Amino acid sequence: MLIGEVARRSGVSTRMLRHYDSLGLVRPTGRTRGGYRAYSAEDIRRIFHVESLRSLGLSLRQIRRALENPAFAPSALVGDLIRRTEDRLKREQELLDRLRVVNASAPSGWQGVLRIVELLRGLNSPSAARRQQTVLNPAEGVPVPIELLAGAVLAESDPNVAGALRWALARAGGDGLASVTSGMCSENVDIRRRAVLAIAEMSGDEATAVLADALGDSDPTVRRHAALALGTRGATEAVPTLVGMVVEGTNDVEAAEALGALALDPGCADRIMGELVHEFAAHTADPAVRIRLTQALAEMPGTTAQGTLQQLVDDDDQTVALIASALLKASEERSNG
Structure with missing residues (x-):
């Protein structure tokens, strides 16, 4: 042929x-x-x-x-081809994401495109200091687009840069909440943790509702972040998680403060005291838990915890008894003062 x-x-x-x-x-x-x-x-x-x-x-x-x-043997070569292809797809996906960000920013001309590209370079810099500077002082006063901010929030691992990104996103308004809430559905637990921290800094009923849903997350850290944020918003759904944090000793001081804020509502105060008393009874053999629970009573407003403290003065654990006595004395001094 x-x-x-x-x-x-x-x-x-x-x-x-x-x-x-x-x-x-x-x-x-x-x-x-x-x-x-x-x-x-x-x-x-x-x-x-x-x-x-x-x-x-x-x-x-x-x-x-x-x-x-x-x-x-083709196996090694095929494996190498798979890795190269995955790397190429990753680069192409990154390019697609950049193009979408530029398109979403609706630049009026090539100068606007170049400014967005410069923002992207700054946020993708290996230098944490440059990434933070890009957020706090964007070039030529051009605000960082919300979608770009949200994506950076979900990807950032440096705590200082992440804080700056959350600050900027919380003040961006618009679709900031919608853009970052998608992270709550990620299989990557780190992304969900970053998302809940960002949402915690946003105000409004919609943000509160997302945080309430996060109380059912499979990751305890996500649940704790959500509970602390909800506690400052007066959301009583957070009470069980906050009490659990006191028992576990994880951010127990912050959790106790949040419970104290919620207890300013008399109806919620009774519920909180009921759960704390229940935990005292459930941990009779764990002095560390009982000490944390006793210390949490110090955050209860007014005379809310006075009756429970009076009972704890005679507790078998001497440390618990001493803390309860000191708290009662401090309460009496405030009342007399």
């Missing part, structure tokens, strides 16, 4: 077939009397083998090695 017919049937151009020949990759086994290339059935099968391997991303050099070495 002559080269022109092979090209028509295989879909491989005559130029590429000649290139294969020059490389020794697919050499026609015959020649016509006029010196034209004549391909056998085996040659054509080899062409299709080459094209199949090219479709996987192999270079012509790799293909030649694979076809000429019977002992060649």
Whole structure:
């Protein structure tokens, strides 16, 4: 079969077939009397083998090695191709994300595009100081687009930069909440933690509702962040989680302060005291828990905890009894003062 017919049937151009020949990759086994290339059935099968391997991303050099070495093991090469392809897809996804950010910012001209690109470079800088500077002092006073801010919040691991990003996002208004709430659905727990911290700094009923949903998150850190934020908003749904934090000793001081703020509502105060008293009874053999619970009573407003403290003055644990006595004395001094 002559080269022109092979090209028509295989879909491989005559130029590429000649290139294969020059490389020794697919050499026609015959020649016509006029010196034209004549391909056998085996040659054509080899062409299709080459094209199949090219479709996987192999270079012509790799293909030649694979076809000429019977002992060649494809697993290592295919694994390397997978890694290269994943890296390329990652880079292309990053490019797509950048293009979407530029498009969403609706620049009026190329100068606007260049400013957004500069913001992207700053936020993607390996230097934490530069990323923070980009947020706090954007170039030429151009505000960082909300979608870009939200994406940076969910990706940032440096605590100082993350704080600056959350601050900027909370003040951006608009769709800031909607942009960052998507992070609460991520399978990556770090992203959910960053998202809940950002939402905690946002005001409004919608943010409170998202935080309330976060109390059901599978990650205890996400639940704790949500509970602390809800406590400052007067949301009583946070009470069980806050009491649990006191018991566990995780951010127990902050949790006790939040419970004290919630207890300013008389109806909620009774509920909180009921749960704290229940935990005292459930942890009779754990002095560390009882001490934290006793200290939490100091945050209860007015005389809310006075009756419970009076009972704890006679507690079998001397430390608990001493703390209760000191708290009662301090309460009496405030009343007399």
